[in-house]
Amino acid sequence: MMNADVHGGRGQGPCIVIDPYSSGALFTEALRSQGVPVAAVVSSPRPPEAYASSYRPQDFPDVIVYDGDLDDVVRRVRALDPLCVIAGCESGVELAERIAPRVLPELSNVPELAEARRDKSRMAAAVRAAGLPVIPQICTANVEEAAAWLESEGLIGADLVIKPPKSASTDGVIKVQGGTDWRAVFERQIGRINQFGEVDDRLIVQKFVTGTEYVVDTFSHDGKHSLVDVCSYGKVDNGPNMAVYDTMRWLPPDEPVVATLAEYVFDVLDAVGVRFGSAHVEVMGTADEPVLIELGARPHGGGQPRFNRNATGDSQIDRTVRWLTGGELPQGYELLTHQMCVFHMARRSGIMRDTAVLDEIRTLPSHHFSVQNLSDGDRVSVTRDLVDSLNFGFVILAHPDDEQIKRDYRIIRALEQKLVIEEP
Structure with a gap:
């Protein structure tokens, strides 16, 4: 059974899994086998279609549905005296990053960098700012801005990748061989609804790298x-x-x-x-x-x-x-x-x-x-x-x-x- 005093005596209630889908569904059995209860917070009333088959609501005595009122969800999570708040899968990352610092700041990531853990453009910018190598890229809603960047980077005629800044599982990732018709691909993909039901209102255009x-x-x-x-x-x-x-x-x-x-x-x-x-x-x-x-x-x-x-x-x-x-x-x-x-x-x-x-x-x-x-x-x-x-x-x-x-x-x-x- 769990020792409630482990790691500083934090909450003695359940582990909160945000969107317990995909591999996140595996937390339930593993935690309960060690005497740790589990509760779920879901980021929408219905799971994204790609994850629907992995959701087992019957596994959770408490399922809190986020309907846009973050304060209400935070209040209800705090009332459970949680042991931790973790994301089960990609669709739950943003909500987990918003809840954890307000409930268990000692068990959260750096709040000011939350967008860099979900938005691929902000992610690359944070990594570049730390002096680490990243793939040359631009994120924009404007096809002309992308065109100007390609020219400035000497990437006209180069192989490119166009993809949404927020998605997963290679959803919406398109290789443009030799840069041919990249504008048509950009204009076709901008405004697309991705697998999480979100609008791809910006796109990343990046150099295609090999290895x-x-x-x-x-x-x-x-x-x-x-x-x-x-x-x-x-x-x-x-x-x-x-x-x-x-x-x-x-x-x-x-x-x-x-x-x-x-x-x-x-x-x-x-x-x-x-x-x-x-x-x-x-x-x-x-x-x-x-x-x-x-x-x-x-x-x-x-x-x-x-x-x-x-x-x-x-x-x-x-x-x-x-x-x-x-x-x-x-x-x-x-x-x-x-x-x-x-x-x-x-x-x-x-x-x-x-x-x-x-x-x-x-x-x-x-x-x-x-x-x-x-x-x-x-x-x-x-x-x-x-x-x-x-x-x-x-x-x-x-x-x-x-x-x-x-x-x-x-x-x-x-x-x-x-x-x-x-x-x-």
């Missing part, structure tokens, strides 16, 4: 950062759609790039004012140096902590619980088994047939977990982003022999080629 993309997951307390896991992404172009997820591979902690990434990411966390809780940091390892892609002040999504536990014996969820209950926290991690996530991919849109060919995946030697969400007769959209990938499904391969994982990966892609996607 290996990494994700670094951390847990922080009292401004001290620890490394939970590091993974490398494999991404591919799927027709005109860039940044389509192919694989995610867990890296051994002694791989040389891990120490370099950790040093850079810890500096980034300081720059944007992260002092408590989980962070999910995406970094491009260019030929010269690591540069920030974006940061989420919340756990790695998509249920990743469950799979991270298999690979490392630990997760951001577990570290949060251990810290809240007085347990010891490591500064790094160990890799117990080689592990890779393989994201299913639809090469075109249409009606799905012959999905039974994917049943063979469960017989592969390295198969650990898999989910396929499509059946014969279902309509599938061409895979454009991570949300599409997760709607289709994915496979977790884990094995002591990394070569076995590579063999099984090739088999999965060969099986996908046998799927029939018919014109509707």
